[in-house]
Amino acid sequence: MSVSEKFYQAFLYNDRWLQYLRGVGTTLLVTVIALAIGIVIGTVVALIRTAHDQQKGQRHPLLSAVNVILQIYVTVIRGTPMMVQLLIMAMVIFASSRNFTLVGALTLGINSGAYVAEIVRGGLMAVDSGQMEAGRSLGLNYITTMRFVIIPQAIKAVLPALGNEFIILLKDTSLITFIGGKELLYAAQGIMNRTYEAMFPLLIVAGMYLILVMIFTWLLGKFERKLRQSDRR
Amino acid sequence: MIDVKGLKKQFDDHMVLDGIDLSVEKGDVICIVGPSGCGKSTFLRCLTHLEEPTGGEIYLDGELITDRQIDDIRARMGMVFQHFNLFPNMTVRKNITLAPVQRKMMTQKEADAEAERLLERIGLLEKADVYPAMLSGGQKQRIAIVRALAMKPDVLLFDEPTSALDPEMVGEVLQLMQDLAREGMTMVVVTHEMGFAREVANRVIFIDEGIIKEDEPPEEFFAHPKNQRLQDFLSKVL
Numbered sequence: 036m037s038v039s040e041k042f043y044q045a046f047l048y049n050d051r052w053l054q055y056l057r058g059v060g061t062t063l064l065v066t067v068i069a070l071a072i073g074i075v076i077g078t079v080v081a082l083i084r085t086a087h088d089q090q091k092g093q094r095h096p097l098l099s100a101v102n103v104i105l106q107i108y109v110t111v112i113r114g115t116p117m118m119v120q121l122l123i124m125a126m127v128i129f130a131s132s133r134n135f136t137l138v139g140a141l142t143l144g145i146n147s148g149a150y151v152a153e154i155v156r157g158g159l160m161a162v163d164s165g166q167m168e169a170g171r172s173l174g175l176n177y178i179t180t181m182r183f184v185i186i187p188q189a190i191k192a193v194l195p196a197l198g199n200e201f202i203i204l205l206k207d208t209s210l211i212t213f214i215g216g217k218e219l220l221y222a223a224q225g226i227m228n229r230t231y232e233a234m235f236p237l238l239i240v241a242g243m244y245l246i247l248v249m250i251f252t253w254l255l256g257k258f259e260r261k262l263r264q265s266d267r268r
Numbered sequence: 269m270i271d272v273k274g275l276k277k278q279f280d281d282h283m284v285l286d287g288i289d290l291s292v293e294k295g296d297v298i299c300i301v302g303p304s305g306c307g308k309s310t311f312l313r314c315l316t317h318l319e320e321p322t323g324g325e326i327y328l329d330g331e332l333i334t335d336r337q338i339d340d341i342r343a344r345m346g347m348v349f350q351h352f353n354l355f356p357n358m359t360v361r362k363n364i365t366l367a368p369v370q371r372k373m374m375t376q377k378e379a380d381a382e383a384e385r386l387l388e389r390i391g392l393l394e395k396a397d398v399y400p401a402m403l404s405g406g407q408k409q410r411i412a413i414v415r416a417l418a419m420k421p422d423v424l425l426f427d428e429p430t431s432a433l434d435p436e437m438v439g440e441v442l443q444l445m446q447d448l449a450r451e452g453m454t455m456v457v458v459t460h461e462m463g464f465a466r467e468v469a470n471r472v473i474f475i476d477e478g479i480i481k482e483d484e485p486p487e488e489f490f491a492h493p494k495n496q497r498l499q500d501f502l503s504k505v506l
Contacts, residue, residue, distance in 0.1 A: 091320050168318055169353035169412075173367035173419060174343025183366060187357045 036232075045235030051226055058219035059243055065140040065208045065218060070201060072144025077151025080105050082181070084152070085159045089167075105152075112149035118210055120146055125214035136218070139211030147204050154200060158193035159185060191262050198255040202248050209244070219243060269294045269329060269423060269454060270315065276323035277310055284310045286478035287324070292423065292456060297449045299465035299486075300458045302475040303501060308458045311475065312427050315456070316342050328422075343371055346416030350428040352408040354400040354415070360387070361396045364415045371419075379418070386414040390444060406437030410444050417448075424448065426457040462505060466490055474498045 036044070046052050087094075087102040112120070124142040125135060132138055162185050170180030209220040223236035230236075270292040277285040284307040292298060300308045313319040315326060317338050326333045333341050355363050364386065365379035374382065387393040390410045400408055409429055416424055426445065430438045442464050449455055449468050459465060465472050465486055472489040474482040474497075481495040490506075493499045 163353075165349060165351055165353040166355065169347075169349065169355070170367075171339075172316060172318065172342050172345075172347035173415070174339050174371050175367055176339050179370050183370070184355050184357070188355075191357070 041230075041232050042235050044230045045226060045232060046239060054222040054226065055219065055239060055243060058217070058222035058240075059247070061136060061216070061218040061221075062205070062208045062247070065136060065143065065211065065216065066201075066205045068137075068140040069143035069147055069204055069208070072141065073147030073151045073200075073204065074197075076145065076148030077155055080109070080148065080152035081155035081159060084156055086177070088160075109149045109152055112146055113153075117143075117146055117207060118213070121210055121214050135215035136211065139208070139214055139216040139218075143204060143207060143211070146207075147200065150200055151197065154193050154196045155189065157196075158189035161192050162188045191259075194255070194259050194262065198252070198259075201255070202251060205247060205251065206244060269296075270456075271327040271330075272315070272324070273326075274324035275311070275314060275321055275326065277307070277314055277319060278322040283478055285314065285321075288475075288478075288480055290473070290480065290483075292454065294422075294454055295452050296471060297453075297455045297469045298457065298471045298473060299469040300456065300473045300475060301460070301462070301465060301501075306475050307478050308475045309427050312425050312456065312458050315425060316345050316347060318347075343367070343373075343419055344422045346419060346421035346424040348409070348413050348416055348424065348426045348429050350432050352400075352405070352412045352432075354408055354412055356400050359397050359399055360392070360403075360411055363400070363411065364418045367415075368418050373419070382418055383414075386417055387411075390414060404437060405433045406440045409433060409437075409441045413441075413444060413448075423454040423456065426455065426459070428458050428460065430459070430461060460505070462490070462502075474501070476501075 046055075083098070084102055084105055087098050090098070121139065121142050125132075125138050129138045166184050166188065167180055170184045171177070175183075208216075208218050211218055212221040212224060215221075219240055223240040226236045227233050270290075272288055272290040275285055275288040276283070288311060300311065302308045310319055314321045315333075317333065317335060320335075328341055328344065331337075331341075354360075355366070358366065361380065361383050364383040365374075365376065368374040368379045368382070369376050373379075384393060384396065387396055392407060392411065395403060395407065395411070400411075403411065413424075413429075429445070430441050433441065438461070442461060445455070445457070445464070446468050457464070457469070467486075469486050472482075472484060472486050473480055474489070474493075474495065476495075476497045482489060482493060482498050490502065493502055
């Protein structure tokens with residue numbers, strides 16, 4: 036078979052390009068769901084852990100207990116491979132579920148949450164302590180100062196790292212293929228199984244991931260420049 | 269107005285403040301001087317619980333300051349920092365109006381008007397809608413003072429307000445502080461500006477080894493220091 040025939044088989048025959056496109060759709064959907072879960076979990080975890088660390092005087096017992104649980108969560112998630120987590124979720128915890136894509140998205144979200152938590156916590160800690168002191172000295176309470184002063188500054192600081200996490204997440208969605216999630220790589224595998232040709236399906240998929248990542252890198256750059264408005268001299 | 273009784277502050281096993289007693293009356297302008305590390309900044313920060321005191325009591329208008337009502341206390345005690353601590357993510361206007369609006373003292377409209385009045389006073393009205401990054405150090409510190417004033421505080425606390433400024437900008441900040449003192453604002457100022465202490469303060473306090481070693485009107489303080497450590501200190505800085 037000639038190269039052009041192989042490409043025809045991998046991409047055009049039987050409207051196979053539609054399968055890739057559907058895969059892209061699922062990949063984006065899983066990324067968005069996982070990202071939303073990850074950011075919510077990560078932000079909540081980071082805020083609680085920061086509040087715990089910033090306490091003065093005697094420590095609040097409930098906050099301390101929650102902090103220990105959150106620390107265990109972060110340690111376990113960051114300390115075990117994503118692939119293993121996916122298999123445990125799909126074959127043990129949600130063994131009876133057939134919605135592999137959703138289980139995959141949930142797992143990715145929980146996984147991402149642990150990393151986002153550490154990114155956001157780092158961002159919150161990096162804001163100069165004088166900012167909190169200034170807010171509190173004006174009679175604003177802890178939560179108001181966090182909301183108007185600390186968090187907006189932290190967001191700007193964590194955006195590059197968060198963008199990086201987002202890109203990692205986008206590519207990690209390919210892992211859910213192995214628990215039966217029908218995303219981009221899954222489409223390629225299906226075609227490979229029918230044509231016995233690996234090169235073009237894999238190259239096409241790689242190219243599609245690359246294009247997606249480049250688009251999002253560009254969008255993130257634009258967003259960051261907009262946020263940097265207040266630094267302009 | 270402020271009564272401090274036996275205030276102690278310990279960091280690990282280092283006793284920074286070892287029993288400070290002080291009464292601040294309405295209209296007082298008190299300058300606190302002393303060698304670095306003597307605890308003068310720590311004392312100021314303890315007044316509004318930015319540092320948790322280890323012992324002793326602080327009263328504001330007869331009311332014991334505790335952690336429970338600390339936000340209300342802080343709203344009445346303005347604080348000006350060495351490094352200004354303006355909020356870089358907000359315009360000058362928002363910096364000034366945030367606290368009065370969030371504490372529901374004023375509507376946004378009232379706070380805006382107040383901010384403009386205060387900025388007009390210090391000649392920086394045209395900076396209302398710029399971000400702090402575009403201001404000089406002296407401008408930042410004067411706006412930080414104005415931000416504290418917008419809360420209409422009973423007393424202003426200054427923690428080395430000119431120490432982080434370029435020399436040519438010290439004057440404009442001291443001038444504003446002097447104007448406020450003349451208008452009867454109660455002020456407690458930790459400073460190395462001996463000229464300001466001599467000219468503007470009605471009491472000068474020397475803290476050393478965690479206690480008040482001298483508390484005199486400026487004429488007496490600078491002309492006839494009684495404490496040996498103060499004599500040494502003044503001979504070095506004057």
